[in-house]
Amino acid sequence: MNKILITTEKEIPVIKYTGCANCNLPCGKREKNVPKRGCCWYDVELDLYDIKNIIDRDKSIFIDIISKHPYIIDADLNVIYFSANKINNNENRENKVCIFFEKDKGCSLPVYARPFICRVTLCPHLRKYIDTKEYIKIKQVNNLIYRHRIKYLDLLNRELYERGIEMNKIDLIIEILESLPKLKPLEIQNAEVYVKSNCLI
Secondary structure (H helix, E strand, O other): OOEEEEEEEOOEEEEEEOOHHHOOOHHHOOOOOOOOOOOOOOOEEEEHHHHHHHHHHHHHHHHHHHHHOOOEEEOOOOEEEEOOEEHHHOOOHHHEEOOOEEOOOEEOOOHHHOOHHHHHOOOHHHHHHOOHHHHHHHHHHHHHHHHHHHHHHHHHHHHHHHHOOOOOOHHHHHHHHHHOOOOOOOOOOOEEEEOOHHHOO
8 A cells, every 4th residue: 555654864854655656646647658757747946945955965966966957047036947858848747757857767866855845745636545634644744844944944045145145156055055054954753644545546
């Protein structure tokens, strides 16, 4: 039976579903020539919280990401965007695949280096296959994780603002984030939530 795991990877909170590879839920809808990729069709967004977490654990991974993949910087929001690959140049989500997705393997990034939304977002279509009490448990953990992110994202954004540093100066951003104290990890209790077997068709 598939399940939702609440755990940590290198002190980074993660909520993940074990059945993503065989997803037939609406969020994972795809065209026939698009590989099974579940909901991995989004444009990737890395904010300062994501980048700081990666740099705290392995700076070389972040440097590798921005060296190998095209990206766009939003200097107003302090965010780096990586556009999803479009199959047949079609803009519909059914034809999109995340730039970090590898066929038959899944995400090429270590779990702790994945964007915040990929680490903690629970598929909305999966909720109806989870016991109500168990879903409340997941939401409580999820709320803690979001509050932790907002707290440190605000501090990091303020740090750049007070220094007068813009996001497009990426080498300087890396240097500053590396010089700051590591983010205090959020302590969560590991848990498993079982999903009804009729979830996957």
